[in-house]
Amino acid sequence: MNIEFTLNGTIQKVSITSVERVLDVLMRQCNIKSLSGTCLEGRCGSCLILVDNKPAYSCIMPAFFLRDRRVETIENFTKTREYSLLYSELNREGSASCSSCQNAIMLMGMSLVRRTQAPAKDEIFDTLANAHCDCIAPEDFASAVLTTMQHLATARKTP
Ligand code: FES
The missing domain is CATH 1.10.150 (DNA polymerase; domain 1)
Structure with a gap:
């Protein structure tokens, strides 16, 4: 399935499977380096992102949820x-x-x-x-x- 979303102000077009998580897509396809999947259970915060300016654990969020969302990682802010x-x-x-x-x-x-x-x-x-x-x-x-x-x-x- 192909989806589109905004990542740190830039439109991303990615191809996902039904079993992929947001964390997988951001790390593997979008080259986001600030995230890690330490617990993969929503308990540690190492995969935290903002989705439409709300905190979200990307390790427990299905990738299809990204469709048409606005996603931000810390990379979006470090030079501000x-x-x-x-x-x-x-x-x-x-x-x-x-x-x-x-x-x-x-x-x-x-x-x-x-x-x-x-x-x-x-x-x-x-x-x-x-x-x-x-x-x-x-x-x-x-x-x-x-x-x-x-x-x-x-x-x-x-x-
Ligand atoms: S990897 Fe620990 S909360 Fe997502």
Whole structure:
């Protein structure tokens, strides 16, 4: 079956089988390097992606689900100002995550900081929980997200 979807802003046309997962397609056909399939059961967060800006575990999502969706991985953000600001804020909070969690943490952060309205802390904590990371304090993560959003809002107002 042939399907089309948007990956990191670019239209992708792929051929899939009924047994393939999104993770398989992204890694093998789309050459996405930031993902890994550590548990393949939706428990570790190493395959986390955004689908229509919502967190999703690509290891438990059938590939046909990609049809006409907007998929983003951390590759879409690493060169952005938002990413640099969030990364700096996390470091300032003393909450640099371990290398195995970093992509998922930053991806969850990016899904939050791109919003125009600040999310409630509970929503930030829920979003962070998708990453299954024990090495970052939820309060520190929330603080970094909200401070980054303040910086971005200030920058938008500055002529
Ligand atoms: S590989 Fe662990 S959540 Fe997908």
